[in-house]
Amino acid sequence: MMLARSMRLTAFPAALALLAATTSGALAQKKYDTGATDTEIKVGNIIPYSGPASAYGTIGKTETAYLNMINAQGGINGRKINFISYDDAYSPPKAVEQVRRLVESDEVLVVFNPLGTPSNTAIQKYLNSKKVPQLFVATGATKWNDPKNFPWTIGWQPSYQSEAQIYAKYLLKEKPNARIGVLYQNDDFGKDYLKGFKDGLGAKVSMITIEDSYEIAEPTIDTHVVKLKAANPDVLMIFTTPKFAAQTIKKTAELGWKPLQILANVSVSVGAVMQPAGFDNAQGVLSASYTKDGTDSQWKDDPGMKKWNAFLDKYMPDANRADSSTVYGYGAAQTLVKVLQMCGDDLTRANVMKQAASLKDFTPDTLLPGITINTSPTDFAPISQLQMQRFKGERWERFGEIFSADAVTQ
Incomplete structure (x- = not known):
């Protein structure tokens, strides 16, 4: 009886060792969900x-x-x-x-x-x-x-809201008496920019004298630009996608209207926006960026x-x-x-x-x-920093410090 008990005690550590080896092997195994294989x-x-x-x-x-x-x-x-x-x-x-x-x-x-x-x-x-x-x-x-x-x-x-807050802070510092017009896309994208911008202005939200939205299905934005000009703001916020950003900058110039234009980062492409708008028309436009310019x-x-x-x-x-x-x-x-x-x-x-x-x-x-x-x-906001930039010649020039644009909680 003592011999049998001794054998069981001896076998126990061996079993533990085998279990550990098996578990270790399992941990080392490849794990896949649908969409992934060895190759x-x-x-x-x-x-x-x-x-x-x-x-x-x-x-x-x-x-x-x-x-x-x-x-x-x-x-x-x-x-x-x-x-x-x-x-x-x-x-x-x-x-x-x-x-x-x-x-x-x-x-x-x-x-x-x-x-x-x-x-x-x-x-x-x-x-x-x-x-x-x-x-x-x-x-x-x-x-x-x-x-x-x-x-x-x-x-x-x-985030769009954080980016728009940076523009608001810039204007409060550099043009505290500005009359602001806002053009935005009538969906979650445009409204996010608008909310962030208003949050950034805070008590001075009355600086916005006109805001106008457009639908993504509209072929041209010209009538909206004419409407905004009629309110005579000296700053124009352009919270649009590329096609409409180019149209806005071009139409503003055609009307002989010269507000300070601030453009959403999503539409800063030189090739897709500034060039079609006309480099002469785009001089002095402001935006913010987190990436390098491939033409610089x-x-x-x-x-x-x-x-x-x-x-x-x-x-x-x-x-x-x-x-x-x-x-x-x-x-x-x-x-x-x-x-x-x-x-x-x-x-x-x-x-x-x-x-x-x-x-x-x-x-x-x-x-x-x-x-x-x-x-x-x-x-879950991987990039939260931006730097202001100004369009000059045929490229963007960065200026000022890098702003931390930590995501705003809703």
């Missing part, structure tokens, strides 16, 4: 390649090219990225249809950098209910930074922009380097690759979100010096 990572995307916001289609083309470059370099931890990008024409119903297709038919791991506030609003509840990452959305609406209620949605660029000679020896230029030379030789969408798409895609690299062999959707919320001082090649990406489980 492939499926990444979905929607963007307006057509319709009123088609200028943004360059972002999707840039991301496609960037991920092709990553695949040519061997992929991510030995896996190639299968990037599936669909046109949603900046239409929320179409966005819902295309995202369902990506999730239910294409079976992607994540939906990356879907563009537009209306489209992302339309798909947010669906993706969160399916527990599919809505990763680094291409819109600065404040609501993407809400990890408690929408743990599967995370932003990328600075000051970056010719910058290591990050050298990589961007080399990438375009090889993978997008016909790209317009004056189009800031190529800078945006490159930076966003570089952030995606960083997160997928951090995931290692645990390519579950939960781990993708965990790593996306664990970025510390990450600096894509295209961000301005001093601006870094930081996230945490309670902070």
Whole structure:
């Protein structure tokens, strides 16, 4: 009997050792959710390649090219990225249809950098209910930074409200007696800018003498510009998408009206906005930025922009380097690759979100010096810094300090 008990005691540590080895082996195993295998990572995307916001289609083309470059370099931890990008024409119903297709038919791991506030609003509840990452959305609406209620949605660029507050602070300091006209897109995108701007003005919100909204389906914005001019403001806030920004700057000049114009960051593209508006018409326009300008000679020896230029030379030789969408798409895609690299062999959707919320001082090649990406489980706003800039000649010139534009809680 004593012998049998002794044998059991001897066997117990051996069993523990076997259990530990088995558990260790399990931990080392690869973990996959739908959309990931030993050889492939499926990444979905929607963007307006057509319709009123088609200028943004360059972002999707840039991301496609960037991920092709990553695949040519061997992929991510030995896996190639299968990037599936669909046109949603900046239409929320179409966005819902295309995202369902990506999730239910294409079976992607994540939906990356879907563009537009209306489209992302339309798909947010669906993706969160399916527990599919809505990763680094291409819109600065404040609501993407809400990890408690929408743990599967995370932003990328600075919030519109925070950006608009910076403009308000600038005007309160530099033109405290300004009469302000506001032109904004009549949807969540435009209203987010308007709210942030009014919050920034605070007690001096009466500086706004007129505000006017337009619909994205309108072919031209000219009648709105005429209406704003009639109120005679000396500052014009342009909270619009690129097509309408170019029209506004051009029409303002045609009318011989010379207010100080402040332009939303989403419409600062030299190639897609300032050039079509006419460089002469765009002189002195103000905005704020967090990315480098691909046409600015000051970056010719910058290591990050050298990589961007080399990438375009090889993978997008016909790209317009004056189009800031190529800078945006490159930076966003570089952030995606960083997160997928951090995931290692645990390519579950939960781990993708965990790593996306664990970025510390990450600096894509295209961000301005001093601006870094930081996230945490309670902070889903990766970029929260901006610097004022003025259009001069054929390019933007930065001035002043870098503002911290921490997301505003609603």
